Amino acid sequence: MNRYIAVEGPIGVGKTGLVRALEERLSAKLVRDTENPFLPSFYQDMEKFAFQAQIFFLLSRFQQQKDLAQGELFATTTVCDYLFHKDRLFASLILNPQEFSLYEKIYGLLKGTILSPDVVIYMQASVDTLIERISESSSDLALLLPRSYLESLVQAYQTFFFHYSAAPVIVVKAEQKDFFKDPKVLDLLIQNITKAKAGLQYFNL
DSSP, X not given: OOSEEEEEOOTTSOHHHHHHHHHHHHTOEEEOOOOOTTHHHHHHOXXXXXXXXXXXXXXXXXXXXXXXXXXXXXXXXXXXXXXXXXXXXXXXXXXXXXXXXXXXXXXXXXXXXXXXXXXXXEEEOOHHHHHHHHHHHOHHHHHHSOHHHHHXXXXXXXXXXXXXXXXXXXEEEOOSTTGGGSHHHHHHHHHHHHHOOSSEEEEOX
């Protein structure tokens, strides 16, 4: 079994449920994002609070990854609900040119010290599906997130993983909600994780 698994995908795609299912099934250590105190303000005013929110994510994730590499990463299977090297994707979407230039300098100092996962699970869903699930979770948040933002996010994810080569990527179509609750499907996904090779691979439900 791969020891370090990262799960990625846009907001509303269902990452939380899958990482928890993998945590339980593999008796894995679960690493989740630290709660970002700037996120509520960011959703209210993206332009004003984008830089604060993004820098908090960058530094808190860096500290988590550093602690993992020095501690338990090689002692147990680890499931992480983000990919550190994708952090720049969000920054490129939400920061203005001056902020992004400063972000790039900080990111450049940190990225070379971060280990790549053994495999990445990239969860995909249509913008309509994301909006529906976000609305089910929080109607207030759904009203704050413009469709154009979600469309640009989905496109950015697709472009990022088309060019990503640091680890094998398993692409999972997550239109079917909570697909991982089916033990047979989850076992099949875990088999794919175990056998994953370099490049993009597609997991068909």
